[in-house]
Amino acid sequence: MTTPLRVVVVDDQELVRAGFVALLSATPDLEVAGEAGQGEEAVRLVRATRPDVVLMDVRMPVLDGIEATRRITADPACAQTKIVVLTTFGLDEYVFGALRAGAVGFLLKDTPPADLLRAVRVAADGDALLSPSIARRLIDAFAVTPPATVDTGGLPELTEREADVLRLVAQGLSNVEIAERLYIGAATVKTYVSRLLTKLDAATRVHLVIHAYESGLVTRGGERRPA
Missing domain, CATH: 3.40.50.2300 (Response regulator)
Incomplete structure (x- = not known):
């Protein structure tokens, strides 16, 4: 039991x-x-x-x-x-x-x-x-006044796939939804999220969202900002 x-x-x-x-x-x-x-x-x-x-x-x-x-x-x-x-x-x-x-x-x-x-x-x-409403408003709050430039110093080197996963995490997608979007397994997404948590020294998935927007990596809708 x-x-x-x-x-x-x-x-x-x-x-x-x-x-x-x-x-x-x-x-x-x-x-x-x-x-x-x-x-x-x-x-x-x-x-x-x-x-x-x-x-x-x-x-x-x-x-x-x-x-x-x-x-x-x-x-x-x-x-x-x-x-x-x-x-x-x-x-x-x-x-x-x-x-x-x-x-x-x-x-x-x-x-x-x-x-x-x-x-x-x-x-x-x-x-x-x-909650969906909080996630959307949290993301929009960061998108209202995005950094003028990407804080690359605050972001370690990410692989292309890690960046893709981070961008989708920042949009509020679950592991299953990210897996469907990237055509990979949910377990693989979980592995990528774990790597991101380590690389970005983030305590939780929510902190990945905050980190992605504060760094300027993504903005409203999850677009990648130019460096």
């Missing part, structure tokens, strides 16, 4: 938190390891329980979700814990703050239950996930 994924739920609204807990508890392959209503409590709980995934609210009293995420991801003892940020708000400084703090995904609280459960599994598997 497969061991259930252990999840901690963090939200300052008790009713919302209870809803997430009920959903997770009713799912056979998931288990609620604990719940917290504010950031400091969340940090203590995660350090004590070492869950696979944390569903983290952003705006909370005492300590917000961004700082709580930063403290958790900076703790070597919590290295295996993945954090997915949940919020009622769209793209703003909280998205960038959360992702830079080490979150592997960002979802709106109105995400359908099935997609939320999928996000937990995807995060636990080491991948990253953004």
Whole structure:
């Protein structure tokens, strides 16, 4: 029997938190390891329980979700814990703050239950996930004011195929979608993504997206910028 994924739920609204807990508890392959209503409590709980995934609210009293995420991801003892940020708000400084703090995904609280459960599994598997609306707006935000030139100093030498994969990752495509676009296997795409994570010293797939746009490698729609 497969061991259930252990999840901690963090939200300052008790009713919302209870809803997430009920959903997770009713799912056979998931288990609620604990719940917290504010950031400091969340940090203590995660350090004590070492869950696979944390569903983290952003705006909370005492300590917000961004700082709580930063403290958790900076703790070597919590290295295996993945954090997915949940919020009622769209793209703003909280998205960038959360992702830079080490979150592997960002979802709106109105995400359908099935997609939320999928996000937990995807995060636990080491991948990253953004809701489609957040991914599109994240990409557009970087495309609005792209760098004047490509920051080639910030990009190690990439093979043509690695550059192709990075460009498609930056468009928000999944491994399966990239595989279909490039006519290669999904497992091969996963290997390329792993190489990119290493070469670009990126913590997660989401950080590859940020890196690609900040460097100017790609712009709106994924076009390659001239050096």
